[in-house]
Amino acid sequence: MSAMCKICEKEFSSQFNINKHLKNVHKTKPVAVSYKKSVWSYKCEEPSCNSSFYRNQGLIDHLLMCHNIEVESETRQFTTLQDFQEWKGDIEKATICNYVRLRGKKTSASSGRQTFYYNCNRTVLLYKREGDILENFPLEENYFCLIIMSQYQQHMLVKYGSNIIAVDGTHGLNNYDFELTTLMVVDNFNEGFAGAFMFTNRKDTLIHQIFFEVIESKVGNKISPNTFMSDITGVFYQAWSSVMGVVPFQLYCTWHIDRAWRNNLNKIPNIEKRKEVYKTLKVLHQNVDETSFRKQLDNMINFLFEDADTEKFGSYFKKYYYENCKLWAYCYRKHCGINTNMYLESMHKQIKYFYLHGTTVKRLDKGLHAVLQYSRDKMVEHLIKETKGKSSIHKRNILQRHMTAISSQFSAESIENSEGDNIKKWKLESDNNIYYLEQKSSDICCNNLIYDLCAICIHCYTCTCTDYYIKATICKHIHFLAMKNLSKGIKQNLSNDNVQPCTSQSTSEEIRTNMMCLTKQNHNALLNKSNLKEKILEKMSSINTKLQSSDLNFDEMDFGSQILNHLKTVDSLLTMKKSPSERSFNSKNDTNKRKIEPQ
Incomplete structure (x- = not known):
């Protein structure tokens, strides 16, 4: 038996049979239930009740039957849609919330009636003003607390919270002693995404326990990351472990x-x-x-x-x-994928110097607006990357290691395996240091971080260098070994044993050709860099000669304007500064002092 009637305690094999029993025997309306606690969007907020429901009507029925709370409903009729929008705006101002439309209109097939559904889009999870007392949270009157998490932040926290969680605080976003605490996850592009924010003037374990408890209540279950990174005080981790549980890897920044x-x-x-x-x-x-x-x-x-x-x-x-x-x-901290709180440091600097223009604001609402604008922009940026794709900083770091490996000459030799050991190993000497590489037998392949020029990803090899173990990137030693295999035109390692790449045979052939072409182009570019100016002058002289001797009537030809536009582009390039560091963004002679305190 898997279900029981709460009225007569009779057991049934399914929820369907219970519903039929309630209708026929007890003459009551069946209650919509969830087999898992706190998994649906509509959650009961009554104390010691963890029920959640798929639809709003299920929550209304639950409040009436279990808690004797009747939700009042009111029906209004409007002549036009504009009248409804005006009424909705008045309700939003009165209740300090915002109702958004989750989907398009639904048209009834029988009556032709069109229906719009709106849902509350409030991002505030907890708001305690100075002087107020909350029944569920033991905070004194003189403390302030504001916890914010949008629906998209909740989605990202649930999706990526099982890997890395980073928590840190920052000051300088207001003229008061309010600190911003941020809970951040690392997404599939290996970039940080803020999952929740808290403004508070209390900085101990208790306030952060409340922060994590509110997040747990909103998400519906405990978040169990593999790695938790914070500062060296231990305040954040003590609060996290008391609410969410112990983490396998607790790291200091x-x-x-x-x-x-x-x-x-x-x-x-x-x-x-x-x-x-x-x-x-x-x-x-x-x-x-x-x-x-x-x-x-x-x-x-x-x-x-x-x-x-x-x-x-x-x-x-x-x-x-x-x-x-x-x-x-x-x-x-091997293979943890994080070494510093650089994601949070980057976010704090963006908010302070980009959204707040490097000045200390005197009002909390301005700092709050900057945080909300940052969260909105990051959401849009992540949606664009998910849809169109984008070169992340991790991919650029992998490319940088590849270019370093092209110009490097390491001494690599194969290591004989012991009896019963089928893992292929190599010893590589680099910068007077000895590193050991192994071929991994894992079938996992990360499509987002695969490097096509070498036909490898992070799961193909291991290396004992810091770059691989701590920064979780494909180091130059792995690139060197992979390129050496491809340059020989085989899919075997240095000891002529099989290496399983993350791509197909045809793709590997194409990648090998591209890699060889890229290597040749880079060497040619280095050789011809000193002659670049002479080649440009020679080319321009040749073009000038062709224009003088040509019998074409440019007034009647369509490509005349195109040639002129290209020449204007060349002229613009020649008049630019030599390097970005020479550009002057501030023409004033006085120093632009920033009032904000450094982090």
Whole structure:
């Protein structure tokens, strides 16, 4: 039995049988239910009730039968659509909300009546003014809280929240002590997308617990990411773990770690020792081998306590970074796909310097408008990328590694496999360092991040370099190995074993041809760069000679105006600045001081 009548506790095999039982036996109207809690859009907001419904009528019936709450309905008739729009506008002003049409009109086949459906589009999840007290949230009167999440943000949070969650706060968006906290996900283009915002003047674990509880209530279930990144205070993660649960990988932002170390290096009075300690810390920080990292960490602690000048910094380092080394060391964040809070830092700078023009605003509503405008623009940008496609920063980084590999000469050799090991391995020497590459047997292929010139994606090879492990990109060593395979005209690795590319045979042939042409073009471009000006002058002289000797009547020919337009384009290119750095965007002599505080 899978269902039970709540009135007589009789069990039935399906919900259909229960509905028939309610109609015939109890003479009651069946209640629309969901087999999964909190999965539909219409949710019951009563305390300790997690019911949700597919249609609005189901929620109305539930409130009446279970909570004895009757929803009042009112029917109005309008002579014209304009009268209805005016009435709707008055209702929106009175209730501080906005009703939007979810779909087009529906025409009845029998009566020909046209029907429009509108739904509330309010983005505010929680609003507490200073002086107010909320029954469900333990906040004192002097605290302010505003939580915002649109429907599209909710969609992105549910869709991509299982991978990476990044949370951070920023100041400077208003003249008060209100901080903006942003919850961000990483989309399929490896770019950040803000899932929710909170303005508040309280900065402890409790307020962020409320933030995540409100998000959980709106989304309908807990968000379980693989990686959670925040600052080094631990406030965000403590709140997240208490609401959403423990995350497999909790990471500190590398920038925050580096900044904290730099700020505390003044505990070392000797400048030369300070530099030596910092260099040793960075080597320790970027070590990707767990075994050698633990040895280096213990040696680092002993090294700091052996010298009286570095003993004070050693006590600080041991207290805050020795036990929790898994939160900041590179070797414990392999394949996590994130190393810094650069997505949030980029968003904060865009809002401050693009939407707020680099000045501190005195009113909260202006900062709020800037955040909403940013969210709207990112939504439109993401929709365009989903529809038309766009070159993301991750793809550009992969191309940059490919171009570096073209001009590099690495020493690569195949490693013999041990008995029973079918994974192909190579040892590659680069910049006096030894890296090891492996062919991955995974069948996963990421279509968005496939690199056609090498016929590979991130799932084809692994490399022990930092670029691959931490930044989750196809490094120059992998590009070099893949190009070496393609340049030989085979689909085998350096030891003549099979390599499974992510594309078909015909595509690989085309890619190999394009790669060879691209390599040839780049070498020719480097050789001919010094002769470029002479070639341009020679070409222009040849064109001038043809124009003088030509018998064509340009007044009667259509292409005369086309030639003139192309010449105007050439003239415009010649009058441009030599580089973008020489362009002057501010013609005033006085300095343009920004009032906003740096992040």
